[in-house]
Amino acid sequence: MRRLFTRMFSKNRPLFPYITAAGLLIAAMLAGISTGSVKVPIMDVARIIGSEAFRLPIEVQSDPMYMNIVMNIRLPRVVLAGLVGASLAIAGAAFQGLLRNPLADPYTLGVSSGASVGAVVTIFYQLSLPLAGMYTLPLLSIACAFITIILVLFFARSIDRTMKVETIILTGIIFSSFLGAVISLMIALSGEELRQIIGWLLGSVSMRGWSFVQIMLPFLLIGSCILFWNARELNAIAFGEERAKQLGVNVGSRKIAVLASSSVLTGAAVAVSGTIGFVGLVIPHLVRILWGPDHKHLLPLSVLAGAAFLILADLVARIIIEPAELPIGVITALIGAPVFAAILIRRRMGKRS
Template identity: 65%
Template sequence: MQRLSIRKFLNNKYFAFCVSGVFLLISILLGISIGSVSVPILTIAKIITVKLTGLHMEIDPMFTSIVFNIRLPRVILSGLVGAALAIAGAAFQGLLKNPLADPYTLGVSSGASLGAVMTLFFHLSIPLIGFFTLPVLSILFSFFTIILVLTFARKMEPSMRVETIILTGIIFSSFLGALISLMIALTGDELRQIIGWLLGSVSMRGWAYIKIILPFFILGSAILMMNAKELNAMSFGEERAQHLGVNVQKRKLVILTAGSILTGSAVAVSGTIGFVGLVIPHLTRLLWGPDHKFLLPLSILTGSAFLILADLISRTIISPSELPIGVITALIGAPGFAMILLHRKRMERSGE
């Protein structure tokens, strides 16, 4: 009886949002506070209050510069990237009913990376949108990639089993990775920029990159949130969803488009960062349940906090040098995902 009451308390959605929100807040404060120069938490609060309200307070200008020009934009950017990858992964896993589905395994990240590398390699700039050329091309390439993956999977197997889709995604990911490697081999002065970008980083990006990702993040997240009920229905199977009145083909396209927008914009500003869209949604689902009305926003909070902490580790573990953030997420994510799968297998065997 006591075990049931504890489980009921843990499954309370308000409690879930409180825990995730506190986790995110602590991550933000740690991300801003810790570095080569430590900034006290109270000073951070004063700086943000001054910037928001215009009140006058005695603050060291050095701290203001460190917080507002360097650490705060970096923390916000890493939070947005983590949130975008996590909610996209949650949607892909719900749509395909498989914990192995995420932007990376479906080839979406590789498609976005190819679009971004081509933009950097050929110095592309689309008239009218100029500054947004990089994210727009990343999004277009990620969307075309998922469409090609689904089309090829349908040709291979009309029933489009999840395993076939994921295998096709891995094949396309490998092929696109080879094209990226070819461009790296042919490049000259841009080599350092492209390789540094591919390894994943939010270093020295600034407020400009937040302006790039923010509109796409809001758009993609809003579309997925509005389709939470349909995702719940489709997680029980397409036939069941159709009986419940869901236009499956239309909703699939909408959800895949939203996931591509989120993935493409995240890859455009940070490079390829693996395992966030794989581990975070799966862990969130295990902790708080599969209802996408709660799973999607909780994935945003958890994914954001996770990548802020991963970035903090990447820039402090071998200070003053930095590790690529993608290395940290892989080192944490791969063993973490292996443990989750082992736990799931034990649960299935025990019949719980």
């Protein structure tokens, strides 16, 4: 028993944080599925999912209404919230590692706003790419997200050749404000699409269904795999670009890979759930405090913790003013804004000392 405990807590075999994060995710999923206007007992939830989703030989004697609530309403909502939270968290961790600053995330860098513009344009003009079908919305959101981060970096470099992170973040905030104005203009010009655009912008995973899970999943898998593949290079870049080059890292190509994959993750998340801020800021920062900055562990742990966090945030948004619902972005902002301020104050105090 002692040997197992030692292995779990060993730095070489850090099983404990993975077990903890996975346990938290499972608990969050069970809570999200069982809790609502109609409470479904957790044992019934486990039986229904085991029987219907995993085809396990389990006898299910639950109320048919429970079966419909779990499989068609709450389970897809919880799974989608988990996928969106995981995408935003790992994208935030990658941006922070690449820019070497805990204040960087898709929201503060303007990437989320860029993806939002792509989605709003798609909804407003009812665009449909040839052969893309239902993937038109995420593809255009991803394209706009990537264009936005490129423009942010270009303008930041024009302002400050040293590319200080503070300059990049301020440029991102400026772009975010400008793109927000563009979105407001499109809302003012919209007619029948107004309700759809506003409902989408508020941020929600309500009534999305399995089709949105199907849209989100491939982009999460592709983006996450690219970032996992570049975890060692992110560790090297964290020591500075010159040091990374000395270690044999092709910094230019790795930067493009990380920026592109993070934009894929952010664009897809925004496309299916709207603008949800601060997940990419809070979760990587918390994981880094608890376990350290090694991206080989930081990235996968951010996936698990981000998924659990957004599932719980969605649960709070559902029940806090029941039977009405709050936008999920309100809950994440209420948590994320104070954390953002605390990180900023801590950095300023650190520089003064």
